[in-house]
Amino acid sequence: MIPSFLSDRKALLEGTTTLLALVQRSLDAIDATNDEVNALIDVYREESLSEAKRIQAKVDKGEAGPLAGAIFSIKDLFAHKNHRLQSASKILDTFTSVYDATVVERILAADGLILGRANQDEFGMGSSNEYSVYGPCKHPEDYQRVPGGSSGGSAASIAAGYCNLSLGSDTGGSVRQPAAFCGIVGLKPSYGRISRYGLAAYASSLDTVGCFGATVEDVAACIEVIAGQDVHDMTTLSTEVPSYLQELQDRDSTTKSLRFGINPSWFSEGLDPEIKHQIEWILDGLKEQGHEVKEIAMPAQSASLSTYYILATAEASSNLARYDGIHAGYRSAQSEGAKLEDVYTLSRSEGFGPEVKRRILLGTYVLSKGYYDAYYGKAQKVRRLIQREYEEAFQQVDAMILPTTPTTAFKAGEKVDDPLSMYLNDIYTLAANLSGITAMSVPIGRHSNGMPIGIQIQTPVSDELGCFQVGTLIENLSSKEKQ
Numbered sequence: 001m002i003p004s005f006l007s008d009r010k011a012l013l014e015g016t017t018t019l020l021a022l023v024q025r026s027l028d029a030i031d032a033t034n035d036e037v038n039a040l041i042d043v044y045r046e047e048s049l050s051e052a053k054r055i056q057a058k059v060d061k062g063e064a065g066p067l068a069g070a071i072f073s074i075k076d077l078f079a080h081k082n083h084r085l086q087s088a089s090k091i092l093d094t095f096t097s098v099y100d101a102t103v104v105e106r107i108l109a110a111d112g113l114i115l116g117r118a119n120q121d122e123f124g125m126g127s128s129n130e131y132s133v134y135g136p137c138k139h140p141e142d143y144q145r146v147p148g149g150s151s152g153g154s155a156a157s158i159a160a161g162y163c164n165l166s167l168g169s170d171t172g173g174s175v176r177q178p179a180a181f182c183g184i185v186g187l188k189p190s191y192g193r194i195s196r197y198g199l200a201a202y203a204s205s206l207d208t209v210g211c212f213g214a215t216v217e218d219v220a221a222c223i224e225v226i227a228g229q230d231v232h233d234m235t236t237l238s239t240e241v242p243s244y245l246q247e248l249q250d251r252d253s254t255t256k257s258l259r260f261g262i263n264p265s266w267f268s269e270g271l272d273p274e275i276k277h278q279i280e281w282i283l284d285g286l287k288e289q290g291h292e293v294k295e296i297a298m299p300a301q302s303a304s305l306s307t308y309y310i311l312a313t314a315e316a317s318s319n320l321a322r323y324d325g326i327h328a329g330y331r332s333a334q335s336e337g338a339k340l341e342d343v344y345t346l347s348r349s350e351g352f353g354p355e356v357k358r359r360i361l362l363g364t365y366v367l368s369k370g371y372y373d374a375y376y377g378k379a380q381k382v383r384r385l386i387q388r389e390y391e392e393a394f395q396q397v398d399a400m401i402l403p404t405t406p407t408t409a410f411k412a413g414e415k416v417d418d419p420l421s422m423y424l425n426d427i428y429t430l431a432a433n434l435s436g437i438t439a440m441s442v443p444i445g446r447h448s449n450g451m452p453i454g455i456q457i458q459t460p461v462s463d464e465l466g467c468f469q470v471g472t473l474i475e476n477l478s479s480k481e482k483q
Contacts, residue, residue, distance in 0.1 A: 101198020
């Protein structure tokens with residue numbers, strides 16, 4: 001049973017459980033399976049038990065914050081003061097953060113409890129959580145399969161019962177894809193809705209902070225606390241953050257007829273037939289409730305994959321240049337007394353893993369003289385076309401409905417030697433990052449292979465509330481099918 005934050009919080013406030021008991025439940029689950037799953041690479045046992053006592057005292061006095069009862073894991077990209085931050089890379093070996101990321105600061109201020117750090121693909125580059133200096137993370141339901149990536153450890157830590165909320169980052173699908181693979185909810189908010197201050201950068205114009213939870217309302221409760229403008233991040237939006245949870249609980253979303261858009265090309269070759277069938281079942285259910293479903297042509301979306309891997313790798317090449325063995329990062333023991341260029345070469349060759357090297361090389365190439373306009377400049381133009389398609393689409397519909405992934409969780413090692421096949425796993429998620437819109441994956445049942453299936457909801461920039469409302473509609477439809 002995947003723990004729900006709001007259910008745990010209700011029991012905590014009613015006095016039928018204690019935070020100490022909830023933390024102990026998490027620690028017992030970790031002791032039982034984490035050695036095999038490898039979802040958490042640091043567990044703060046004593047610190048968590050001490051924090052549980054402190055927060056419980058506030059609960060007893062009626063003074064607890066809105067995240068009391070929340071037990072978090074955080075992806076190994078977030079700064080957490082006096083705790084390790086390694087980005088799953090040897091290049092940041094032994095680094096300890098000297099400050100809190102804005103999202104971490106807000107979680108702690110709201111009486112959320114951070115239990116540990118979650119495994120991931122190195123610097124957020126990967127779709128399977130197999131590119132990690134800590135070793136691969138495994139799917140909690142089938143150790144022969146991957147949990148998705150790059151936020152695989154975050155998703156797996158919830159699916160395995162280690163925590164009830166988790167922070168991840170989504171640059172091209174890194175929250176939504178593992179959420180679909182693990183059968184939980186995962187939100188990529190609009191670009192700028194949540195501060196990136198204290199998040200180790202991969203591709204700065206694409207990176208977003210996301211959240212995992214058992215239900216849409218769990219995720220909404222978390223986002224309500226961590227979202228909003230931040231003076232430390234000038235890309236954050238100034239628009240007011242709604243009271244998501246109250247809106248969801250006070251308003252019956254089914255009373256309003258909504259317009260849903262689908263792009264026929266999303267349901268063509270490459271999509272698992274069972275995933276297609278399950279999404280069509282959801283669409284039929286929405287129609288029966290009086291909602292409209294219409295087809296929308298979005299031809300520029302066909303270039304999402306190539307556009308993303310030009311822009312993201314270019315930004316990665318620039319962002320990771322700081323890790324050179326001199327200014328920051330791991331320094332090779334063999335570089336002692338070597339020339340400057342050799343220090344860089346040895347330190348970066350030893351410090352970075354194969355996927356990070358691959359993307360740095362590609363990014364450096366597309367930014368180089370003679371290729372900048374042909375690749376990077378053209379990709380920026382295509383990105384604008386994709387953004388414009390969404391702007392036009394959302395004038396006709398309230399939300400887009402599409403698959404999250406083309407398949408369910410695949411076998412470990414199946415794609416690690418075939419980068420293109422691995423990249424194609426993100427084919428349905430990339431456009432949301434390129435356009436900056438809101439997107440969320442919600443579980444909608446099981447494949448005949450036993451693995452979870454996710455559906456993706458996309459709504460306009462700053463419309464997380466609309467995304468949550470559609471998500472609750474789909475949750476209700478899925479629960480009826482289970483009955």
